[in-house]
Amino acid sequence: MGLAKLLRANAHHGAIPPFKRNLLLREFIPSRGFSLQAMNRSGLDFVVFGEAYLLRKRNAFGQVIEMEHMPAINMRVKVDGGFVMLMPDGSRIEFDQEEVEHILNYDVQQNIYGIPDYLGGLQALLLNESATLFRRRYYNNGAHVGYIFYSNDPNMSEKDEEELQAQIAGAKGVGNFRSMFVNIPNGGEKAIQIIPVGDFQSKDDLEKVKNITRNDIIAAWRMNPALAGIIPENSAGFGDIEKIDRVYTNNEIRPICQMFNQVNDTLREDRRIDWKDPETANDSTTSGKESQVK
Structure with missing residues (x-):
């Protein structure tokens, strides 16, 4: 549940999983045994949680003729073998080992559950979220000073001072900066000094934190900046986007x-899935004909 909630903590972290899932769907050729919708859900589960669960549906002869998606967030592995699905009402549905196809990203510390690759970037993700929330709260609480109205007029009457204070206080709207009135009769030039003490809300500090943590997040996802919606900081840009897409697709x-070809080891031969040929995937005409044949 924690990993699922973190998808809404940051713009890049929330956008990358469906993007990778979309690239996976682009290469996918569905079959009667594994539908596009099942791949859509299973692919996102695998990218977010590092594992996907599929229910093996059999015919009267015991042959697996279809794979049905099972939400990974609800699935648990039983100690004595098999699987359990935790239902929203608190009930449990148990499955034998042979009923479930478990596709997992191997973890060197255990081989029970899959693990996503981006866990090393979670601290950067949380810092990025905290920086954004800090800035929002800073503006929303209205407890900071917009300007200081400083007066050193010894002839200002108490009534004039009260009227000025009332006007300045009344100028504050909801969520705006508060302003401060100070009257120091016969005050010197440096009667009031404002000494900043590491103001985190300043534009430069916030921008540094956001940019550094953003880079850590996309690095943890192994996402190319050109594909992650990053605005290039130089006029040359990131280069040929089609080459970047091709290399990223091949490597990631x-x-x-x-890994999803694992389902073909169980599905009946005429129900197995396939993928687009890398040599012709970029040719829209060839890909269209291939999809029709498949």
Whole structure:
């Protein structure tokens, strides 16, 4: 549940999983045994949680003819073998080992559950979220000073001072900066001094934190900046986007495709899935004909 909630903590972290899932769907050729919708849900589960669960549906002869998606967030592995699905009403549905296809990203510390690759970037993600929330609260609480009205007029009457205070206080709207009135009769030039003490809300500090943590997040996802919606900081940009997409798909997406080929070991031969040919995937005409044939 924690990993699922973190998808809403940051713009980049929340956008990258469905983007990778979309690239996976682009390469996917569905079959009667594994539908596009099942791949859509299972692919997102795998990217977010590092694992996906599929229910093996059999015919009267015991052959697996269809894979049905099972939400990974509700699935648990039983100690004595098999699986359990935790239902919203608190009930449990148990499954035998042979009923469930478990596709997982291997973890060197245990082989029971899959694990996502981006866990090393969670601290950067949380810091990015905290910086944004701090800035929002800073503006919303209205407890900070917009300007100081400083007067050193010894002839100002108490009534004039009260009227000025009332006007300044009344100028504050909801969520705006508060202003302060100070009257020091015969005060010197430096009667009031404002000495900043590491103001985190300043534009430069916030921008540094946001940019550094953003880079850590996309690095944890192994996402190319050109594909992550990052605005280039130089006029040259990131280069040829089609080449970047092709290299990224070959190195990041197709290995995931190979992991999902695990379902073909169980599905009946005429129900197995397939993937687009890398040599013709960028040719829209060829890909269209291939999809029709499949």
